[in-house]
Amino acid sequence: MSMKLVRFALVGATVALAAGGGALVAWLGSDGRLGYTEPRGNPTAETDGLFPLAPVAERRPLPGFTFADADGRSMRLADLAGKVMLVNLWATWCPPCIAEMPALDTLERRLGGDRFQVVTVSLDRGGMERVLAWFSRNDIRALTPYAADPAQFGNAVLPTSLLVDSQGRVAWHGSGLRDWAGAEAEAAVKALLAE
Template sequence: MAILRRTATVILAAACMLALSGCGDDGANRAADTATTAPKPAIPTPAGLPEFKGESRSFAYTEGRPAAPAFTFKDADGKDLTLADRKGKVLLVNLWATWCAPCVKEMPSLDRLQAELGGADFEVVAISLDRGGLTEVKPFFDANGIKALAPYLDPQMTAMKAAQPLPGLPTSILVDREGREVGRLPGAADWSGRRRRR
């Protein structure tokens, strides 16, 4: 529970979210949005935790803590993985792509979060939806100094269907040790914990 509380603290202390205007215009996102029903309203923040609000969206706790979305993605060696393979750790699953401007801006702070907290109890699982897979992600990681994050790949975009409703990219999903979805943060955020004054 301590790592879950610390992760929640990182989320709550994160800087205001970036504007979400960037990635909803891609054809794949339009198709996913068309097939999506309107998201349910966010449930109230659990007692004892302050509400985390960004400029456009809030961290929305998921009612009833259902099982995390089930889909297959790949590691850099092409091995098939699922979120269930990481049961026992708290996961911050981030769905992103190199063509998504807010995703690109968010990635260095996710890398810092993994460098600071990643280990046996916690992992940032940043899953690229780029159709080119590793041939697009590896040069992006190299050019942007992304060293702590492992390159996880979903070139078939199976996560788009499994994680509905998905308003666009990036979207982060917090998953507890039992593999249940705690909540979501649609749009980019600064995960470094710096606060911006209003």
């Protein structure tokens, strides 16, 4: 085999590896997670393809589960009673969860306080340590980090969100990506605050 042919083969192999590696990094994302979000459903002019917020037919008490705050203190949603809450079950490995987290942070920054709180509960197997690192890396500052044992939720679809009135009843629930910083979400929260 001639040296010219060997060089050509080596250059070709290097280019192929670089192109393939670049495609793999683009697909996985720079930190190894999948780099996509879920399909946006059937787009409409009103929702821009995000799932609309629709109230439940009958408000029922919030299901009970335990979770922990950043200090490891065990809590229940009843511990936050008296507030309107947007409870969001999510995980750092869930692309649509990651996509909506900045909007949840914005909603908490705009409306959060004594009467309203966005309660994001991570179902990561890595627990609070993983959540705190993810919040820090992604500049999530307004939200309070919480984590729960994912075994409590069986085969839950993520993200799952529940909008809860001040009496602890679920006023709306759904799964999938939503624009929590948009006008529709803000109006839904303000309507519950006005009750």
